[in-house]
Amino acid sequence: MDRWLKSPAGNSVIQAEKAAFSELVPSGFYARSLQVGLPEIPYLNGIESRERYIVGEESHIIAAHSEANRQRGVKCHYAAACPFALPFSERSQNLIVLPHTLDHYENPHDVLREVNEILEPEGCLVIMGFNIFSLYGCVHILMGKTGRMPWSGKFYSVGRVQDWLLLLGYDLVGARMLVYRPPINSERYQVKMNFLEKAGNRWWPGLGGVYLIVGKKREVMLTQHRQLSTAWTKFLPAVVRPAPQKVARIINAENQQ
Numbered sequence: 668m669d670r671w672l673k674s675p676a677g678n679s680v681i682q683a684e685k686a687a688f689s690e691l692v693p694s695g696f697y698a699r700s701l702q703v704g705l706p707e708i709p710y711l712n713g714i715e716s717r718e719r720y721i722v723g724e725e726s727h728i729i730a731a732h733s734e735a736n737r738q739r740g741v742k743c744h745y746a747a748a749c750p751f752a753l754p755f756s757e758r759s760q761n762l763i764v765l766p767h768t769l770d771h772y773e774n775p776h777d778v779l780r781e782v783n784e785i786l787e788p789e790g791c792l793v794i795m796g797f798n799i800f801s802l803y804g805c806v807h808i809l810m811g812k813t814g815r816m817p818w819s820g821k822f823y824s825v826g827r828v829q830d831w832l833l834l835l836g837y838d839l840v841g842a843r844m845l846v847y848r849p850p851i852n853s854e855r856y857q858v859k860m861n862f863l864e865k866a867g868n869r870w871w872p873g874l875g876g877v878y879l880i881v882g883k884k885r886e887v888m889l890t891q892h893r894q895l896s897t898a899w900t901k902f903l904p905a906v907v908r909p910a911p912q913k914v915a916r917i918i919n920a921e922n923q924q
Contacts, residue, residue: 668771668816669707669728675854680877681708683845683864684766684795687879689713691841692793697761703750703782704768710793711743714762719743722753751777758787766795769828770820776831783835788886792837795879797822802849803876825878837882844868844875 671677688710700716702709706723719742723729726747748754750768763786769775786792797803799822810818829839847867848860867875 668705671816672705672707674852675857676850676852679848679857680846684877684879685710687843687845688764688793688795691843691879691881692762693791693840693881693883697791699760700762700764701753701755701760701785702764702766703753703778704771705766706745708766709743710764710766711762716762720746720755720760722746722748722750724749751781753781753785755785757784760785761787761790762793763790764793764795767797767817767820769794770796770817770822772821775821775823779831779835783884786884788884790884791840792832792882792884793879794828794832794882795877796828798844798875798878799824801847801874801876803846806850825873825880828878828880832880832882836885838885840881840883842878842880844872844878846876847871847874848876850876 672681685708692714695715697714697716699718699720700711700714701720701722702711703722706721706729709721711719711721721729721743723745724747729745729747746754750765750772751774763782765778765782768778772778782792797807797817797820799807804822807818807820807822813819825842825844829842832839844867847863848857851857851860
């Protein structure tokens, strides 16, 4: 994935996501912000936050970025952990970013369930992913079995991801489709086809290669306990079941100074 992100097609995706991220995420101060996945791309740099955390699965990549930030004087905590077993307590984060995190897990509900547990009420959740109904989705169908990243991942429709958030009790703050150009790894063609971005946003807005969704966790006040009948519980998806036990190893960049 790191190699693809450095390609012309991957770079166009990252630049579009960063621009949309800065526009759609509600402005303000987030005491604790968390990015789960893609530690190579610091989406949280433009966020006003007292504590920043970045989680990745590969410890050697995490350690390398932690050391690089330490040398640059950037204060950020790094953790090596699985997205469905995060080393944070309940309601401890104000902003969580999932950059293509759901694309690479067999059961995305496990990740959403874990994230929902550690996000505080009124906190924001940002999800980025590849849209199955797009040119990127077509390449995914053709090359998914080759094992190449990012085509070997799980692509979802924006409507499906929004339904997951609504089921968890989130208010949709904003959403945007991005990257209407085909994923051709040529900088020359990426520049020549730049006109497709404005055309796609106007004429076929639902067919962008990437979606970005911002949701706000709703504060639920329970006045009475209501028990669901057992006849209906079998229809509840796995996303609403209890979270797994947290097991992870934290690498704190500030402690290395």
